[in-house]
Amino acid sequence: MEVANKYVIIKSKVDGAPKESDFEMQTEKLVLSVKAGSKNIIVKNLYVSIDPYQLNRMKSQSSSQKTSSFAVGIKPGEAIDTYGVGRVVASENAEFEKGDLVGGLLTWGEYSIIKPGEMILRKLDPMGFPLSYHVGILAFSGLTAYGGFFEICKPKKGEKVLVSAASGSVGNLVGQYAKLHGCYVVGCAGTKQKVELLKTTLSFDDAFNYKEETDLKSTLKRVAACGVISEYTGTGKRAAPDMPDVVYKRITIRGFLAEDFMNLFGEFISSTVNYLRSGKMKIIEDISKGVETVPSAFVGLFRGDNVGKKMVRIADE
Amino acid sequence: MEVANKYVIIKSKVDGAPKESDFEMQTEKLVLSVKAGSKNIIVKNLYVSIDPYQLNRMKSQSSSQKTSSFAVGIKPGEAIDTYGVGRVVASENAEFEKGDLVGGLLTWGEYSIIKPGEMILRKLDPMGFPLSYHVGILAFSGLTAYGGFFEICKPKKGEKVLVSAASGSVGNLVGQYAKLHGCYVVGCAGTKQKVELLKTTLSFDDAFNYKEETDLKSTLKRVAACGVISEYTGTGKRAAPDMPDVVYKRITIRGFLAEDFMNLFGEFISSTVNYLRSGKMKIIEDISKGVETVPSAFVGLFRGDNVGKKMVRIADE
Numbered sequence: 001m002e003v004a005n006k007y008v009i010i011k012s013k014v015d016g017a018p019k020e021s022d023f024e025m026q027t028e029k030l031v032l033s034v035k036a037g038s039k040n041i042i043v044k045n046l047y048v049s050i051d052p053y054q055l056n057r058m059k060s061q062s063s064s065q066k067t068s069s070f071a072v073g074i075k076p077g078e079a080i081d082t083y084g085v086g087r088v089v090a091s092e093n094a095e096f097e098k099g100d101l102v103g104g105l106l107t108w109g110e111y112s113i114i115k116p117g118e119m120i121l122r123k124l125d126p127m128g129f130p131l132s133y134h135v136g137i138l139a140f141s142g143l144t145a146y147g148g149f150f151e152i153c154k155p156k157k158g159e160k161v162l163v164s165a166a167s168g169s170v171g172n173l174v175g176q177y178a179k180l181h182g183c184y185v186v187g188c189a190g191t192k193q194k195v196e197l198l199k200t201t202l203s204f205d206d207a208f209n210y211k212e213e214t215d216l217k218s219t220l221k222r223v224a225a226c227g228v229i230s231e232y233t234g235t236g237k238r239a240a241p242d243m244p245d246v247v248y249k250r251i252t253i254r255g256f257l258a259e260d261f262m263n264l265f266g267e268f269i270s271s272t273v274n275y276l277r278s279g280k281m282k283i284i285e286d287i288s289k290g291v292e293t294v295p296s297a298f299v300g301l302f303r304g305d306n307v308g309k310k311m312v313r314i315a316d317e
Numbered sequence: 318m319e320v321a322n323k324y325v326i327i328k329s330k331v332d333g334a335p336k337e338s339d340f341e342m343q344t345e346k347l348v349l350s351v352k353a354g355s356k357n358i359i360v361k362n363l364y365v366s367i368d369p370y371q372l373n374r375m376k377s378q379s380s381s382q383k384t385s386s387f388a389v390g391i392k393p394g395e396a397i398d399t400y401g402v403g404r405v406v407a408s409e410n411a412e413f414e415k416g417d418l419v420g421g422l423l424t425w426g427e428y429s430i431i432k433p434g435e436m437i438l439r440k441l442d443p444m445g446f447p448l449s450y451h452v453g454i455l456a457f458s459g460l461t462a463y464g465g466f467f468e469i470c471k472p473k474k475g476e477k478v479l480v481s482a483a484s485g486s487v488g489n490l491v492g493q494y495a496k497l498h499g500c501y502v503v504g505c506a507g508t509k510q511k512v513e514l515l516k517t518t519l520s521f522d523d524a525f526n527y528k529e530e531t532d533l534k535s536t537l538k539r540v541a542a543c544g545v546i547s548e549y550t551g552t553g554k555r556a557a558p559d560m561p562d563v564v565y566k567r568i569t570i571r572g573f574l575a576e577d578f579m580n581l582f583g584e585f586i587s588s589t590v591n592y593l594r595s596g597k598m599k600i601i602e603d604i605s606k607g608v609e610t611v612p613s614a615f616v617g618l619f620r621g622d623n624v625g626k627k628m629v630r631i632a633d634e
Contacts, residue, residue, distance in 0.1 A: 249572065254568075255564040257565070
């Protein structure tokens with residue numbers, strides 16, 4: 001069987017804030033079968049994740065970043081890998097069968113052709129949850145929130161926690177973990193609607209719009225930094241606190257990436273699944289439909305358009 | 318006996334880089350005796366410390382800083398407290414006698430009148446070392462270097478250590494402790510002469526002039542931040558690393574002040590005294606003479622004029 005596989009590319013390296021015109025849809029004819037003995041598989045993509053860190057991979061300088069698998073440069077004209085879930089439609093790999101649900105590195109496209117050396121994929125048991133949960137809360141967004149909060153911040157019950165970008169994919173989960181841990185949680189976000197969401201749907205103790213706050217001096221003790229979207233676009237905005245504040249207030253700032261917490265994956269999944277089954281965590285997702293919406297979904301991240309985890313539903317089950 | 322006591326004041330709050338014209342010398346008549354029962358003492362100042370953090374105390378906003386005793390606002394027209402050593406010339410306090418050598422909070426002046434509530438002073442045993450050592454290496458400069466290096470950085474033998482402002486009062490000591498600990502030490506400083514000093518006198522493994530280095534991207538893992546002189550003058554210069562670097566390179570930045578390490582004071586003094594007695598540490602001091610030189614000495618700190626610990630010798634013993 002032959003299909004037309006639509007996928008997204010960048011036309012050239014992207015510096016500064018991304019625009020939809022930086023992207024282009026490509027269509028290739030794809031035969032949905034793989035050569036015997038190739039060990040390749042073809043996955044029909046169902047949900048793909050839309051993440052700010054991808055912008056760092058699109059920059060002119062990105063290939064010099066060798067510090068993380070999240071930092072490998074994206075080449076103009078080529079399919080762009082991303083985390084997602086899908087269903088195997090053809091396999092010559094003994095580990096996967098046609099019909100298997102999988103989660104892992106797919107592409108911003110309708111189908112992913114995955115070769116053995118590049119395979120970062122596992123079979124997915126949805127455990128009764130919607131597939132989108134396996135792109136957000138039960139995948140890297142959840143692990144970033146869980147590891148960043150429990151491992152980096154090492155919070156005690158009753159402590160005050162400030163979450164920035166608190167309605168975002170990771171932030172809303174940090175706030176929810178913190179509430180469940182018995183902390184007093186304050187969130188900040190960039191619109192009135194997001195602030196309302198934090199206070200009502202997510203039951204944060206307090207929330208504010210950082211664009212309207214004139215005095216943001218706080219008594220921060222520890223900053224766990226998993227991303228700094230405002231610095232990715234190279235507009236000269238700086239997200240770091242003033243260094244004299246760091247000194248006088250004895251602030252600790254620690255950078256990390258989700259991949260640093262793979263050792264916590266089991267613990268993270270089991271406690272999060274328990275929270276979900278007992279209705280103690282809310283799911284905030286922002287899902288657009290169709291591969292054509294990937295560029296606008298991605299560009300919107302940098303304008304703060306998304307509320308909760310941004311992803312694209314590529315196809316219905 | 319009556320003397321003329323010359324001391325330094327600020328004329329008004331100081332914002333931005335300090336200028337000598339921000340300061341003024343005052344002279345008061347001072348009777349070298351104290352009222353019976355007052356518990357006051359009068360100290361003849363011998364050496365006073367000249368430190369960049371004082372600028373933060375001179376700013377319009379300084380009184381809102383309540384996070385440290387290093388941050389109490391300095392009032393225009395009043396004597397300015399500073400760390401120093403001196404000799405008691407009059408005392409109605411049972412703990413101190415006329416003739417005692419003391420170290421602690423004195424003033425940028427020829428004499429300090431110290432009242433019981435404000436007394437942060439201890440008797441000083443010079444242990445055979447010059448008095449200036451008790452203002453620098455055996456006082457807060459040393460404690461900052463020792464605590465910042467051993468407690469914050471927790472270095473292992475053989476690790477690489479980068480010291481910025483490496484010819485400064487704290488930096489030169491951090492580098493020397495690191496060499497004695499078996500680390501590979503690289504220092505950076507702002508002039509050719511300072512770089513030479515680091516390589517030759519202080520035996521750093523390597524050193525460079527940060528004003529001439531075009532590519533300062535490094536593989537920093539942990540930053541111990543005890544001060545950021547380039548941010549004190551409010552010129553908009555930022556000393557913090559790019560936050561995306563902090564994230565991708567998993568950098569930890571931790572702010573601290575010397576007072577956080579008072580619990581280490583005994584250990585710090587005994588090991589440093591041993592190093593000094595066995596000739597394993599070099600003393601780099603930059604001493605000007607006379608209370609009139611305090612403003613120029615202080616202003617010079619922000620131009621990088623000083624090499625090693627800056628202090629003023631107010632009077633001969």
